[in-house]
Amino acid sequence: MILDRRTVLKSFVAGFASAGSLAGAGNAGVAPGPGPRFRIWDIHTHLDGAEGDTPEARMAVLVRHMDRLGIERVILSQGYDQYIKNPTPEQVREENDRVMRAVRHFPDRAYGSVYLSPTNVEFCLQEFDRCVRDGPMVSVGELETDVRCNSPALDPIVERAISLKVPILQHTWIRSNGSDPGESTPYDLVELARRHPQAQFICGHTGGTWELGIRAIRDVKNICAGIAGSDPTSGFVEMAVRELGAERVVYGSDAGGRSFASQMAKVVGAEIPDSAKELILGGNLRRLLQPSLEAKGLKS
Amino acid sequence: MIDTNVSLFRWPFRRLIGDDPEALVARLRRKGVTQAWAASFEGLFCRDVAGVNARLAEACHRHGRNFLVPFGCVNPKLPVWQEDVRRCHEVHKVPGIRLHPNYHGYKLDDPALARLLGMAAKRGLLVQIALSMEDPRTQFPLMQVPPVDPTPLADLLPRFPKLRLVLLNAGYWGGATTPHISRIRQAGNVWFDIAMNERVGGLARLIAETSPSRVVFGSHYPFFYFESALLKVRSAGLPRDQELAITEGNARSLLNGQS
Numbered sequence: 001m002i003l004d005r006r007t008v009l010k011s012f013v014a015g016f017a018s019a020g021s022l023a024g025a026g027n028a029g030v031a032p033g034p035g036p037r038f039r040i041w042d043i044h045t046h047l048d049g050a051e052g053d054t055p056e057a058r059m060a061v062l063v064r065h066m067d068r069l070g071i072e073r074v075i076l077s078q079g080y081d082q083y084i085k086n087p088t089p090e091q092v093r094e095e096n097d098r099v100m101r102a103v104r105h106f107p108d109r110a111y112g113s114v115y116l117s118p119t120n121v122e123f124c125l126q127e128f129d130r131c132v133r134d135g136p137m138v139s140v141g142e143l144e145t146d147v148r149c150n151s152p153a154l155d156p157i158v159e160r161a162i163s164l165k166v167p168i169l170q171h172t173w174i175r176s177n178g179s180d181p182g183e184s185t186p187y188d189l190v191e192l193a194r195r196h197p198q199a200q201f202i203c204g205h206t207g208g209t210w211e212l213g214i215r216a217i218r219d220v221k222n223i224c225a226g227i228a229g230s231d232p233t234s235g236f237v238e239m240a241v242r243e244l245g246a247e248r249v250v251y252g253s254d255a256g257g258r259s260f261a262s263q264m265a266k267v268v269g270a271e272i273p274d275s276a277k278e279l280i281l282g283g284n285l286r287r288l289l290q291p292s293l294e295a296k297g298l299k300s
Numbered sequence: 301m302i303d304t305n306v307s308l309f310r311w312p313f314r315r316l317i318g319d320d321p322e323a324l325v326a327r328l329r330r331k332g333v334t335q336a337w338a339a340s341f342e343g344l345f346c347r348d349v350a351g352v353n354a355r356l357a358e359a360c361h362r363h364g365r366n367f368l369v370p371f372g373c374v375n376p377k378l379p380v381w382q383e384d385v386r387r388c389h390e391v392h393k394v395p396g397i398r399l400h401p402n403y404h405g406y407k408l409d410d411p412a413l414a415r416l417l418g419m420a421a422k423r424g425l426l427v428q429i430a431l432s433m434e435d436p437r438t439q440f441p442l443m444q445v446p447p448v449d450p451t452p453l454a455d456l457l458p459r460f461p462k463l464r465l466v467l468l469n470a471g472y473w474g475g476a477t478t479p480h481i482s483r484i485r486q487a488g489n490v491w492f493d494i495a496m497n498e499r500v501g502g503l504a505r506l507i508a509e510t511s512p513s514r515v516v517f518g519s520h521y522p523f524f525y526f527e528s529a530l531l532k533v534r535s536a537g538l539p540r541d542q543e544l545a546i547t548e549g550n551a552r553s554l555l556n557g558q559s
Contacts, residue, residue: 049499065500068535175437177444209438211314231435231496232528234316234521256500261531269525271317 037274038070041282042260043169043202044142044228044252045074045110047098048081055079059102062255063109069260072282074253075289076102077113077142077169086146089123092116096131103136111289111298112137113169117145118153128160138292141169142204149184150191158196165291167200169226169252174207186216186223193220200288202226202250210236214243221248224284229254232262237270237280246276250284302551303328303526304428305468305493305518306336308359308368312345313440318522321363329367331526336368337428337551339398343373344433349384357392369555371398371428376412377405382419389423395555396426398468400433402448409452417456421463426554430468432496433523454483457490464554465490468518471497471506485510491554493518494529494546503536512542516551 045062052058062074079095087095092115099112114131116124131137140161147153149170161168172186173179186207193201199222206225207213210233217223225240225248240249253263267280286293286300293300306328310319318324319341328336340356343349353372360368372388374381374397388394397420401408408429420427432447439445450467457465467484470492484490491514497506507515519529533547 051501062500064537065535068537069531173437176439176441177436208435230438232525233314233434233438233523234318234525235314238317257498259498259500259502259532259535261535262498262528265525265528265531268531269527 038278039282039286040069040071040073040251040264041285042066042071042074042228042253042255043250043285044204044226045076045255046078046080046142046257047076047102048078049256049258055098055102056105058256059106059110063106065255065260066109069264071260071264072109074110074255075113075139075169075285076110078115078144086119087117089120089127092123092127096127096137100131100136108299111139111293113139113141116140116143116157118143118147118151118157119145121153121156124157125160128157132166133160133164136296138289138296138298139166139169141202142171143168143184144171144204145184146182148182148188150188154192155195158192158199162196162198164295167202167288167292169202169204171204172207172213173205174209174212176209186213189223190216190220193217193223197222200224202252202288204252205229205254206236206240211239214240218243224248224250224288226250226252227266227280228252228263229258232265232269234269237266238272241270241272241276241280246272246279247284247287249276249280250288251281301333301547302517303333303336303519303521303529304466304516304551305495305520306338306368307341307520307523308338308356309341311341311523313443316522321359321368324522325364325367328521328526331530334367334548335551336364336521337371337396338364338368339371339428340373343375343398344400344403347375347378349373349375349378349381350387353384353388353392353394357394370394371396371426373398373400374416375400375404376410376416381412381416385416385419385423385425389425394425396428396466398428398430400430402432402445407452408448408450408456414456414459417460417463417465421460424462424557426464426466428466428468432469433520450481450484453487453490457484457487461489463489464557466493466516466554467491468493469496469520471502482509490514491516491550493520494532495520495524497532501536503532504538507536507538507542507546512545513550513553515546516554517547 047058050058050061079098103110103112114137172184201223204226208230253260342352360370372394374384495518519526
């Protein structure tokens with residue numbers, strides 16, 4: 001089912017009322033939900049973790065949960081499998097095809113973002129052109145590769161992204177219990193972003209260990225903090241807003257491996273002004289995607 | 301709404317909004333909570349557990365009478381831990397205790413735990429076991445504490461049929477893929493909170509694997525944003541009776557010993 005904006009908002013209001021009911025009878029029950037005043041877009045969603053035999057079925061599951069929380073649109077990437085090591089061109093193409101199938105079935109609820117692996121740069125550029133330049137996708141990433149993103153192998157991809165003014169979502173983690181080989185950190189992304197000041201990056205997970213990730217990217221203005229895919233530890237979004245400014249913080253979930261709920265709570269539960277929540281929950285993402293959407297004649 | 305998973309005082313590696321008991325109570329009330337089961341972060345790190353429990357009981361009484369329900373700390377690896385159980389029950393009148401085996405350095409097949417569970421069951425004390433507190437990837441590098449492996453519970457639980465056990469922070473880091481977790485889930489005397497339940501559809505899956513009557517609302521506040529647990533319930537699309545059971549009824553029955 002394709003929902004228009006009016007339907008989304010109606011479900012949102014219903015969800016808001018439901019939160020009141022959760023508060024229990026006779027209680028003040030301030031609903032902590034984002035309310036119908038925010039248009040929520042999610043930069044970081046996968047088909048992985050949602051049940052279903054087809055991309056369309058999995059997307060339908062995601063949409064059902066999006067409706068309950070009032071999420072208007074997700075940016076979908078990587079298809080079924082986030083964790084392919086050294087993916088072959090066939091695997092990359094198959095995952096991007098799955099995303100495009102899901103988006104085609106729910107054009108008002110999702111845009112696609114191209115999955116690439118810079119282990120094969122020539123193929124990467126072909127796939128970029130197939131999915132973004134000549135196809136429906138509006139951004140790059142989540143890039144989650146076997147090559148750390150400070151590698152020069154990323155440069156041609158970034159230059160192609162700059163040429164079409166599409167943002168790049170780059171996976172990053174800082175693990176205190178030992179990093180995976182080839183896994184990027186915010187420090188790696190800073191190197192890449194400094195080489196390409198024209199590009200726009202979203203630092204996926206803000207490194208997970210967000211107190212470090214926020215500090216790492218603070219002085220590099222073409223990097224936004226993506227808040228998806230980590231525990232909803234309180235203080236994350238407050239610190240990001242304090243150090244980066246609300247205009248550099250972007251909501252995402254990392255669903256279906258994560259719940260929309262736990263990740264949206266980082267913004268909804270943060271003690272920041274509503275104006276900041278509005279930017280983080282969707283305003284910033286729409287601004288980043290604006291050139292790409294306009295070029296394709298898509299809605300923002 | 302009853303929150304079964306709240307902690308008081310300071311977390312040593314991060315200042316948390318709500319780490320002052322008065323502020324915590326005010327915020328939870330505004331969020332619609334009518335009762336919160338509160339343990340102490342101090343219990344994870346302090347050896348003077350008796351002092352921890354005295355401060356917890358005093359704070360609950362002073363800042364949250366009829367709202368904060370103290371859950372005492374017991375470390376069965378400390379000398380005369382039995383006295384901590386006695387004081388929790390007889391002096392502080394707590395309805396239950398919260399255990400942190402990974403922070404206290406024992407596994408669930410340790411004979412000391414079996415003795416503690418037996419004593420708790422005999423006194424009618426609820427037992428909460430926190431399977432984890434934090435994503436191991438983000439822990440302070442000089443203090444790495446792996447999650448608790450719940451596997452031994454599969455054999456342990458049948459020995460204590462009168463025990464009422466709540467597993468907190470189970471799921472994403474607390475043993476969702478652990479061998480025997482399905483046996484643990486099927487045991488009739490174990491409940492699960494939802495603070496670390498993850499994935500799209502995760503709560504509905506947990507209910508399907510256990511029972512609507514054995515899932516309780518727990519937020520892990522103030523370490524986590526409270527809204528995480530609340531939005532999980534809202535987005536699960538549960539029937540109204542299940543929603544009420546999870547957010548209040550199951551916890552109330554547990555506390556009243558009616559489960």
